[in-house]
Amino acid sequence: MTSNAIQKNNVLLKPRVTEKSGLASEHKSVFTFEVSKDATKLQITKAINDLYKVIPVKVNIINLPSKRVLVRGKLGQTPKVKKALVYLKKGDKIEFI
Numbered sequence: 001m002t003s004n005a006i007q008k009n010n011v012l013l014k015p016r017v018t019e020k021s022g023l024a025s026e027h028k029s030v031f032t033f034e035v036s037k038d039a040t041k042l043q044i045t046k047a048i049n050d051l052y053k054v055i056p057v058k059v060n061i062i063n064l065p066s067k068r069v070l071v072r073g074k075l076g077q078t079p080k081v082k083k084a085l086v087y088l089k090k091g092d093k094i095e096f097i
Contacts (some may be wrong), residue, residue, distance in 0.1 A: 013034045030087050
């Protein structure tokens, strides 16, 4: 495997499937992914193009901070997450299996 292929696999960690992201993907052609901490918009665009064979119109990046939570009476923290919102043309779709 070449270093470029390894980099592309490490940019997109997983699709972020929530109720809100599901509705956005159906109605607005916006798909949400969790990405690595050092990923840039250009790297994300190239990874989407290589893996799903679609060209994004726009990519927005959001850094979500960690939050303190209380689970079963014990304090904990959610991890920090960097997510990318990938906007596609009206007819394009990404299929998650």
